[in-house]
Amino acid sequence: MFINKKDKILIISLLLISLFSILILNLNQKQGNIAYVYHDNKLLKKVDLNINKTYTFDGDKGKVIVTVKNKKIKVDKETSEYHLCSKMGYISRPHETIICLPNKIVIEIGGNEVDTVVR
Numbered sequence: 001m002f003i004n005k006k007d008k009i010l011i012i013s014l015l016l017i018s019l020f021s022i023l024i025l026n027l028n029q030k031q032g033n034i035a036y037v038y039h040d041n042k043l044l045k046k047v048d049l050n051i052n053k054t055y056t057f058d059g060d061k062g063k064v065i066v067t068v069k070n071k072k073i074k075v076d077k078e079t080s081e082y083h084l085c086s087k088m089g090y091i092s093r094p095h096e097t098i099i100c101l102p103n104k105i106v107i108e109i110g111g112n113e114v115d116t117v118v119r
Contacts, residue, residue: 032094032109035073037066040104049073049092049109059103066107078103 003011035047037057044057047068054076055066062079072090075098085100094111 030094030111031071031092032096032111033071034110035068036108036110038106038108046110047073057105059100059105061102064100064103064105073107073109074098075100075105075107078105 031049033049035049037044037047037055039057039059045055047053047055047066049068049071052069053067055068057064057066059078063077064075064079064085065077067074067076069090072092074090075085075088078085078100080100080102085098085103085105088098091098091107091109094109096109098105098107100106
């Protein structure tokens with residue numbers, strides 16, 4: 001298979017356009033200000049991401065320790081078999097979630113924007 005000069009220019013152009021688009025999309029995303037913590041689909045707490053603090057919630061398997069730091073939130077420690085929730089790391093963008101199935105805890109970042117307007 002032979003690639004000529006025009007094919008190389010096309011491939012490089014498409015790569016540059018893709019990288020530029022990804023960069024623009026990532027720079028335009030805003031951080032959320034509030035995280036919602038749910039247990040078994042019931043809202044436990046609205047957490048202000050502007051305040052660095054540690055919270056403890058009761059899950060089905062035990063305590064779930066959640067940390068807010070630098071406008072980001074993560075599960076620090078939890079009681080579950082594989083500790084997958086605490087391995088997820090920090091989230092900070094609207095509509096990102098941490099789902100801890102063994103403890104039935106869900107953490108979701110809320111956005112400032114309105115998704116839809118109904119008239």
